Structure formats: structure tokens, C-alpha cells
Amino acid sequence: MIRLDNLTKVFDTPKGAVVAADHISMEVPRGEICVLLGPSGCGKTTTLKMINRIVRPTSGKVFINDEDTSGLNTQELRRNIGYVIQQIGLFPNMTIEENITAVPRLLGWDAKRYKERAREMMAMIAMEPDAFLKRYPSELSGGQQQRIGVARALAADPPVMLMDEPFGAIDPINRAVIQDEFLKMQQDLKKTIMFVSHDIDEAIKMGDRVAIFREGKLVQYSTPDDLLAAPKNAFVESFLGEDRALKRLNLVKVREVMSHEIGTVTPDDSLETALQRIDDYGYQNAIVMINDRQRPTGMITRAIARTTKGYCRDHFQGIPAAVHLDDDLRKVASLMFSNDMTWLPCVDDDERIMGQITQRAITHHLGSRHRVAEHSVADQNTGV
Structure with a gap:
């Protein structure tokens, strides 16, 4: 134009x-x-x-x-x-x-x-x-x-x-x-x-x-x-x-980096089930508990799931923060640092769980994008 x-x-x-x-x-x-x-x-x-x-x-x-x-x-x-x-x-x-x-x-x-x-x-x-x-x-x-x-x-x-x-x-x-x-x-x-x-x-x-x-x-x-x-x-x-x-x-944006794979439990699941899913998904600390509308309502930590008996509804902790799909990574990083977390659940406009985002995923995305752009500029400079 x-x-x-x-x-x-x-x-x-x-x-x-x-x-x-x-x-x-x-x-x-x-x-x-x-x-x-x-x-x-x-x-x-x-x-x-x-x-x-x-x-x-x-x-x-x-x-x-x-x-x-x-x-x-x-x-x-x-x-x-x-x-x-x-x-x-x-x-x-x-x-x-x-x-x-x-x-x-x-x-x-x-x-x-x-x-x-x-x-x-x-x-x-x-x-x-x-x-x-x-x-x-x-x-x-x-x-x-x-x-x-x-x-x-x-x-x-x-x-x-x-x-x-x-x-x-x-x-x-x-x-x-x-x-x-x-x-x-x-x-x-x-x-x-x-x-x-x-x-x-x-x-x-x-x-x-x-x-x-x-x-x-x-x-x-x-x-x-x-x-x-x-x-x-x-x-x-x-x-x-x-x-x-x-x-x-x-x-x-969050949607560019998040993983759609996220293990969840319901309030009626046992803590034994929660621990098994934490292990299955390779989580280090916790798993998200959701209600019947697929909205996150809390999280079950590995420490609780490993040392306690009972049901998730009786032993969950609140989720300090969640991010939306169109939030930028600056907001994500700020929430992670302020809440001492290495991952956050991702929700859509209806607050339904859509996946998770981790510090490792952010670091990998920025690093891989840097390498691609660096090679592109190098190719331009050499006439490739």
C-alpha cells in the first residue's frame, strides 16, 4: 500500500x-x-x-x-x-x-x-x-x-x-x-x-x-x-x-506455547487416583481438579496425594492463578514469579480448562524462535 x-x-x-x-x-x-x-x-x-x-x-x-x-x-x-x-x-x-x-x-x-x-x-x-x-x-x-x-x-x-x-x-x-x-x-x-x-x-x-x-x-x-x-x-x-x-x-500468546495435554481429577476421585495421574503425566508438584463444567476449582499436590488417604474434594488447595489463551507471556511470567509456580493452567473465555503452560515451554519457545530467526538473517546476509 x-x-x-x-x-x-x-x-x-x-x-x-x-x-x-x-x-x-x-x-x-x-x-x-x-x-x-x-x-x-x-x-x-x-x-x-x-x-x-x-x-x-x-x-x-x-x-x-x-x-x-x-x-x-x-x-x-x-x-x-x-x-x-x-x-x-x-x-x-x-x-x-x-x-x-x-x-x-x-x-x-x-x-x-x-x-x-x-x-x-x-x-x-x-x-x-x-x-x-x-x-x-x-x-x-x-x-x-x-x-x-x-x-x-x-x-x-x-x-x-x-x-x-x-x-x-x-x-x-x-x-x-x-x-x-x-x-x-x-x-x-x-x-x-x-x-x-x-x-x-x-x-x-x-x-x-x-x-x-x-x-x-x-x-x-x-x-x-x-x-x-x-x-x-x-x-x-x-x-x-x-x-x-x-x-x-x-x-x-499463551495459545502458541501451551500444551493441550493436562491431567485432571474430579472432586470424587481418590487421592490415590490423583497421585497415579501426577505420575502418569510426569508432573512434579500437583494436578488440577475440575468440576462438571470443566472449570478448574483447585489442585492436589503430590505431597498430599502421597501421604494422605481420602478424596480430592476434601484435600485440594486453591489455584493461585490461571491464564487465558490470548494472554501474553509477559503476564504469564509475572504470575509464575509472583506465585512461585513453574506452571499455570490455561482456560478459555468461559473459564474452562484447555491445557497448561510451563516455564520450560516458554524457555524452549523463545530459544527455538531465536535460532530460527538468527539462521534466517545469516542466510540473508550470505545471499542464500
Whole structure:
């Protein structure tokens, strides 16, 4: 949907020519978010601004939906690209409704249509239309203003959006909320987005792909998991940080790692049966007890099953925690550490038992993924 072909920008300065973007070539598939990441002055914002011609390229081309944009009128180009910036840029003398509908009005939409669109957008960003549409930007908090900025960029339903550190000025709590809301919107909208960030954690969370820049050059362009598993060189590895393996925990869901094989007992089973199943499944410590609706209600420890007689219903312990199939491994690891456990039961949305996840399985998954990605990068570098 977005293709950059040797896009280059050279600025003339009193000290001579400065190459801000050096022959950048990359493609962003339709419906994906690409995050441009790198240290200050690396060329990521310049590259973004060349797409809607806020910065004019020195050479190279920008294609949107396979159309060379160099032949398009600048105003027409910009009206078909949503643009969100860190400073938000709302018009202070306009109401929220007027801000959101600025581009639709320029495009000649009739009043009924653009007013309805404003209400749709407010609902989409989880703000009550009747409470906010007639207010002015100064009457809103910073986080609310940022949401309005996103709504304005989406109002004319552009196929492409550019976002320049859109959440950078918001406090961490509100930033996380807005990021989550935006990702939920993106699941339905499927916009093609280029997104500048200086925050590695944000890039990993928001991006389908991440582009690492250094001194005007595109150094590595990968999925977040490939980037973290196999950085291309020492610069990328250093930029990502020594905890890059832990960052990968955010990218993997429980359903990708869990085992569907899990032994269970019922309240009416004997402790002797529980011990036999612990041994059969090779468990070290305990087995899950479930009720007639397949929901975990407790666990029987090996120590109890081995030294006590009776039934499971009379000797079970509570399960400190369970995880859902779409939880990420960071949450799993946190629960394991805080509860001093090496395994956790996995449940579906109806809280029914679906399997188990272990520390060993997590370690194996991360390690094997690292090796695959490392070999892939090595093959690319050798031309295989």
C-alpha cells in the first residue's frame, strides 16, 4: 500500500550538504502498521514527512496503492492521507466537531453526512458525542485532545495514515489506554499506517513491522519478533537493549506455547487416583481438579496425594492463578514469579480448562524462535 523507492533527502546547510534520508526503499503491506524507530536525527521523521510532501524529496519516489504520488496535487495528496502529530495541532478556535470534520468539509461533504461522521468518530474513540462535540480543545485534557487528533485524521476515511510520535506527550497510563484503543480500532479499520516512535516498547506493541534507522539509512526492516530474536548488527542489538529477550514475551500468546495435554481429577476421585495421574503425566508438584463444567476449582499436590488417604474434594488447595489463551507471556511470567509456580493452567473465555503452560515451554519457545530467526538473517546476509 505504501512503497518508498530510493527516497532521499539532502538538506543544504551553512556547513554543507546533510543527508537526512539516504536511498530509503521499503514497502508497507495493506492494513499493517509500520513503526519507524531510531535515535534522534536518524531520518525517521524526515522519511515520514516526505510521504505527504511536508518535506519534499531530493530524489526517489513514493507510491501509494501502486500510484506514483509525484504527479498528484499536493493538497489532493494530503487530503487522502490522515496525519497525527505529537503536538496534536487542533484548531483552538474551532469546536471539537469542527476539528473532526475539517477535511470532510474541505472535500465537500454535505452537513448531514459530516455531522454523522463526527458522532461516529467520537463513539469510535470512546468519547460521548453529546458531551464533547460542542466543546473547544482548551476544555479537554491532553489525552482527550490526542484522541480527537486521531479522530480527525480518520474522519475522511483515508486509506493511509501517518503518525509522528502521536502518543509521546501523554502520561504513561493514558498512553497505554490510547494505544490499546487504537489497536482495537485498527482491527476493524485495517488502515495502512506509518508510525514514528522513539520508544522501543511502543514499537513492539504497535507495529506489524519495525524499521530501524541510523544516520539516514534504513538498517533493518523486520517483524518485531524477528527484530528482537536476531538483530542484524551490533548497533541494532545495542539499540534494542540487553533485555530484548524479555521484550519478546509481549509478542507471544499463551495459545502458541501451551500444551493441550493436562491431567485432571474430579472432586470424587481418590487421592490415590490423583497421585497415579501426577505420575502418569510426569508432573512434579500437583494436578488440577475440575468440576462438571470443566472449570478448574483447585489442585492436589503430590505431597498430599502421597501421604494422605481420602478424596480430592476434601484435600485440594486453591489455584493461585490461571491464564487465558490470548494472554501474553509477559503476564504469564509475572504470575509464575509472583506465585512461585513453574506452571499455570490455561482456560478459555468461559473459564474452562484447555491445557497448561510451563516455564520450560516458554524457555524452549523463545530459544527455538531465536535460532530460527538468527539462521534466517545469516542466510540473508550470505545471499542464500
